[in-house]
Amino acid sequence: MQNVDELKKLVGEEAANLVKDGMKVGLGSGSTVYWMVKRLGERVQDGLNITAIPTSNTTAKWAVEFGVPLTDFSKVQQLDIAIDGADEVDKNLQLIKGGGGALLREKVVAAAAKEFIVIVDESKLVSHLGAFPLAVEVTPFGWEITSVSIADLGGTPTLRHKDGEVFVTDNGNYILDCSFNQILDPEALQKDLKMLVGVVETGLFVGMADKVIVGKADGVSSITK
Structure with a gap:
């Protein structure tokens, strides 16, 4: 049985592997995103050519640490993909985010992306939003x-x-x-x-997520609109 940290690592790496050469990438915030950024750094060392915009100062530090090239919205107007975590996800792919305090930048980045992918462990799936403040x-x-x-x-x-x-x-x-x-x-x-x-801004992300990748005890699954 995998623990929560192992599930976060699993989905983070799974999401990082969806990034393709030449993409402009939005990097979310939080403990699950850490593993995604780390894996992206490994892929960059292997020759992946990307640029990324982080949603928090902490994520920016991770990107620098792992060698993920950064840019900003003065140079990039649209992102190919944004990958971020969530505190709650309901069956309609509506989210509560903001537990880490980066919700405004996270929403700006998600709105600028052609595809917004959310990565969570199964404990974040709920029938209704709101148990998490x-x-x-x-x-x-x-x-x-x-x-x-x-x-x-x-x-x-x-x-x-x-x-x-x-x-x-x-x-x-x-x-x-x-x-x-x-x-x-x-x-x-x-x-x-x-x-x-x-x-x-609020931590309600309504009608924004295109796909949710979920880490479960028996592996990884995904939910799409």
């Missing part, structure tokens, strides 16, 4: 008011802290982790949240 990135100024507005939509927001300090995203914003219990209409909630002044 929804990350909402907000401006530091007035976050208290934004928090009240989110509560009016039925969520229970908590300002994210890390190491005893308020967590600040790579974009200089705060994150409110919002408990909604069950999110029955992710698309409607996404629209309502984005209408709130002070909300920069």
Whole structure:
């Protein structure tokens, strides 16, 4: 029986092997993506010619460490493929992301890709989104008011802290982790949240994923639209 870390490695490497020569690649964030970036680095050493855009400073460091060439959106307007993890995936391939705090950049990169592939272990598959708190990135100024507005939509927001300090995203914003219990209409909630002044982005990824690669005890499977 494989443990969760082994499943993450399995799906990360599987996804990395989908990248083809000449592609422009979006690199997600998180522990599963680590294995994907590491495998991509091995393929680059073997002659694979790619350029990549990372979704977080941490992923950028991994890419440099493993020799994956990086670029940015001043040079590239569209990506061939983006590969990222998720905190929850439902049967309609709707996602909750943002546990690592990189949701804004992750969404920008996913939206710029012709194909968005999600890599998870089977523990991330759910019947309904919402058991995992929804990350909402907000401006530091007035976050208290934004928090009240989110509560009016039925969520229970908590300002994210890390190491005893308020967590600040790579974009200089705060994150409110919002408990909604069950999110029955992710698309409607996404629209309502984005209408709130002070909300920069949410961790709801609706209608974006093209394929989900799942690591299971008996191997790897994939779910497509």
